Amino acid sequence: MKPLASRRWLVYLAAAGPGLIAAAAGNDAGGIVTYSSAGAQFVYRTLFLMVLIAIAYVIVQEMVARLSVHTGKGLAALIREEFDLRLTAFAIIAFAIANVGLMVTEFGGIATSFELFHVSRYISVPIAAVAIWSLVLFGSYRYAERVFLLMTVVFIAYPIAAVLSHPDWKAVAANTVWPHFVASRSFLLLSVALIGTTITPYIQLYEAGAVVDKGVKPSEYHFQRVDAIVGAVLAIFVAMAIIVATGATIGGTGPLTSATTAAKGLEPVAGAAASTLFGVGLLGASALAAAVVPLSTSYAVAEALGVERSVSSSFRQAPVFLGIFTFQILVGAAVVLVPGNLITLILNTQVLEGVITPVTLILILVLANRRSLLGSAANGRLSRTLGGVCIVAVAAVAAVYVLLTVFGWFGLS
Amino acid sequence: MTTPTPADAPNRPRLLPGRNRNPDRLPHQRRRRTRRILAQEGVFDAIVSLAGLLGRPVRNQRGQEIGRLEDVVARWADGQVYPPVSGLVIRVGRRVAFVPASAIDRVGHAEVSLRSSRLDLRDVERRTGEVLLARDVLDHQLVDVEGVQVIRAADLYLAEVLGRIRLVGADVSSATLLRRLGPRRWRPRPTPDRVIDWAAIQPFNEPVDPENPAAGVRLNTTNEGLHRLRPGELADLLEDLRRDERRELLAALSPDEAADALEEMQPEDLEQLLRESDPVEAARLLAAMEPDEAVDALRDLPLAVRAEVLRHIPPRTALGLRELLGYDEDEAGGIMTTALVTAKSGEKVKKVTDRLSDASGHDVDLDAVAVVDATGCLVGDVTVLDILLALRADSDTRMSALLGEEDVVTVSPHASANEVAARLIETRRHSMVVVGEDGRPLGRILADDVLDALVPTKGRFHFPRLLS
Numbered sequence: 093m094k095p096l097a098s099r100r101w102l103v104y105l106a107a108a109g110p111g112l113i114a115a116a117a118g119n120d121a122g123g124i125v126t127y128s129s130a131g132a133q134f135v136y137r138t139l140f141l142m143v144l145i146a147i148a149y150v151i152v153q154e155m156v157a158r159l160s161v162h163t164g165k166g167l168a169a170l171i172r173e174e175f176d177l178r179l180t181a182f183a184i185i186a187f188a189i190a191n192v193g194l195m196v197t198e199f200g201g202i203a204t205s206f207e208l209f210h211v212s213r214y215i216s217v218p219i220a221a222v223a224i225w226s227l228v229l230f231g232s233y234r235y236a237e238r239v240f241l242l243m244t245v246v247f248i249a250y251p252i253a254a255v256l257s258h259p260d261w262k263a264v265a266a267n268t269v270w271p272h273f274v275a276s277r278s279f280l281l282l283s284v285a286l287i288g289t290t291i292t293p294y295i296q297l298y299e300a301g302a303v304v305d306k307g308v309k310p311s312e313y314h315f316q317r318v319d320a321i322v323g324a325v326l327a328i329f330v331a332m333a334i335i336v337a338t339g340a341t342i343g344g345t346g347p348l349t350s351a352t353t354a355a356k357g358l359e360p361v362a363g364a365a366a367s368t369l370f371g372v373g374l375l376g377a378s379a380l381a382a383a384v385v386p387l388s389t390s391y392a393v394a395e396a397l398g399v400e401r402s403v404s405s406s407f408r409q410a411p412v413f414l415g416i417f418t419f420q421i422l423v424g425a426a427v428v429l430v431p432g433n434l435i436t437l438i439l440n441t442q443v444l445e446g447v448i449t450p451v452t453l454i455l456i457l458v459l460a461n462r463r464s465l466l467g468s469a470a471n472g473r474l475s476r477t478l479g480g481v482c483i484v485a486v487a488a489v490a491a492v493y494v495l496l497t498v499f500g501w502f503g504l505s
Numbered sequence: 506m507t508t509p510t511p512a513d514a515p516n517r518p519r520l521l522p523g524r525n526r527n528p529d530r531l532p533h534q535r536r537r538r539t540r541r542i543l544a545q546e547g548v549f550d551a552i553v554s555l556a557g558l559l560g561r562p563v564r565n566q567r568g569q570e571i572g573r574l575e576d577v578v579a580r581w582a583d584g585q586v587y588p589p590v591s592g593l594v595i596r597v598g599r600r601v602a603f604v605p606a607s608a609i610d611r612v613g614h615a616e617v618s619l620r621s622s623r624l625d626l627r628d629v630e631r632r633t634g635e636v637l638l639a640r641d642v643l644d645h646q647l648v649d650v651e652g653v654q655v656i657r658a659a660d661l662y663l664a665e666v667l668g669r670i671r672l673v674g675a676d677v678s679s680a681t682l683l684r685r686l687g688p689r690r691w692r693p694r695p696t697p698d699r700v701i702d703w704a705a706i707q708p709f710n711e712p713v714d715p716e717n718p719a720a721g722v723r724l725n726t727t728n729e730g731l732h733r734l735r736p737g738e739l740a741d742l743l744e745d746l747r748r749d750e751r752r753e754l755l756a757a758l759s760p761d762e763a764a765d766a767l768e769e770m771q772p773e774d775l776e777q778l779l780r781e782s783d784p785v786e787a788a789r790l791l792a793a794m795e796p797d798e799a800v801d802a803l804r805d806l807p808l809a810v811r812a813e814v815l816r817h818i819p820p821r822t823a824l825g826l827r828e829l830l831g832y833d834e835d836e837a838g839g840i841m842t843t844a845l846v847t848a849k850s851g852e853k854v855k856k857v858t859d860r861l862s863d864a865s866g867h868d869v870d871l872d873a874v875a876v877v878d879a880t881g882c883l884v885g886d887v888t889v890l891d892i893l894l895a896l897r898a899d900s901d902t903r904m905s906a907l908l909g910e911e912d913v914v915t916v917s918p919h920a921s922a923n924e925v926a927a928r929l930i931e932t933r934r935h936s937m938v939v940v941g942e943d944g945r946p947l948g949r950i951l952a953d954d955v956l957d958a959l960v961p962t963k964g965r966f967h968f969p970r971l972l973s
Binding site: 163164165169172173177178181304305306307308309397398399 | 556644645646655656657658659677679682685686747748749773776777778779780781782783
């Protein structure tokens, strides 16, 4: 019999995964571009906001893990069972729109990374769309996924770059512990994008689905919680490193407009190879998410409609499932092919995510509060209040942005 | 709960073979069912949509509105095919109250009228065997036993049958979902184009107490049709259900039925099922499975979970499983089953057939009997047909007399699946014995095991599971 400590470690490893992977997948093309843009435009001023986002992110991820471990159900199924059908339809449609936005982001990331290697997007995007579609449908995706994940390891270079770029640590610390917000429209826009790219609705559904898929029991919940929290903290750590690294190298140059500029954030560590390194990482992160995001939409729709059987891999058996899957890839690729600045396009889709995120968050909070659903595992007074405050804050930022935009249409702001 | 006797097992009324997921069969079966429910005279006019009725006024005898319908309570227990409604939950102002079924006069499409003008409102209390239809059944998972599919009820239909208001059917059509999304006045209109008769449905006893989830794991009513399903069909159902429902369905099956169904499940789904079950329960299921299938399942489990489960399996079975786990997944030792019937060469045929009948639980793995000499080394492999013919001729024939001229076909436990397939093809046999270096038989490989090992299976999409 092995000593208890080491056996516990093994059990933890068995439960590990969903949270970490969700975190890795969270730092996708949208994340990297948005964090880089934050550093470029406002240097370290967004760091305090990132701390707030981190708190909200950890709280939400923990609630999602708790919900799925204790009920054994995915988020979409829970929403269908616990809420009115109209609310379910609204949530699923919002989720689907957010995911189509994400697909635009991912194909934007693929196009951007190939442009760093001087390949036109009119060549790279159609090929990538066909490749991802067939990789997933013809079953060899599992191997490809490992390659993509390996490519994203590149982003571990960011924390190193953050140190090597010799940032003004005093300023970094001051901006992290005390807000240095800028009262401007562009700061608000970027804040919504930062929220949207970090607390993406898809990450929550992914986390829930993956926890259920792993068959984690309530008795193993504490391991799952560690996984969810460690994953979330790690994701934010990398995000803040990106902001510091880009802030120190290209800070103050205004909004990010090209990938070549963004890649400068890696120069302290990679020198002339920064652009290559950035391209490889961006490609891996985008391709990884580009396959998982459309699957998660199809999964959620199937779960909400109650046609789980349709999550199979033959088109004849699952026309709706694969139809949704194909549609998202098509739309994502098509939007990216419209001429325009890719970086701006990616930033704008993150804003869309930020506006939709509160819908999912509110539903998660209500579900996690329900004693009839979770019994003693339901939110206590503290997590209820803390979760409520965080989600209201996130929703408020999104609402202010939407209101300002709508006023803008009528020339009021 | 009844288990099917072997006698009635073969005549299952299935139109098409088990694992066929051809969607064409479902509309066809649904049409048949619709005709059946509509054939009952007057039922069509009388069926009331639960989704349409919720939130509608509840009136007293004089037509005054006393509250709004919040939920309908039905009794699951008692073994009745169509569960009777035992009461209504109505919202009166800010209070929620219970009205017993005896006080209901008429359940219309858009309102409920009560029998008396006076009404004593009792507090809602859910007794065992009762479910809240809107909260616990509508929009939740159900099993359609006839159509062999897991559904989510888009609507439930009530009708007066045999003097009581009962739950008569569930609706799964997307048109019904649209009706519920649409304006309020569409909602009471029943759209019974894809109604499944409640007789064909296995509901779940959903109110699992969140404080004590293990307490709710029992089905109050078990649809007899469940026991007529093939293992492959049960496997499909288990794959589509979520944890609690899956646990209930497993509890309704006999251990052998459950084990047979598990053997047919997709590896990823089986892994999920075993990981989310209690180790004791997982061990019970694995011990009832054929050893080769159990080993495949154990192989997919993370080491820590595997060790935990093995500790709860009876020592003798666990020993055999551990031995099989020592082989690689794609070599003969990993494919073979250890459910092997052996006989001494001097034994009489009659005695061997007795042993075969004892081992008949492993029927799918029985194809031939391995014959060993006094030292336990393999000397021959006699098919069950040869034994049967010999028994008919003379029950005192000894096994040695049945051994053929040619060498016995064997394979080493470390041979690859391709080598095994090649050997089977060249010898035209259905199975062969796996023999260790010392010449003793270790197990048997059947042709279908080789097929499983060689044909790549393409399952359903799962969220990627790296690091696991």
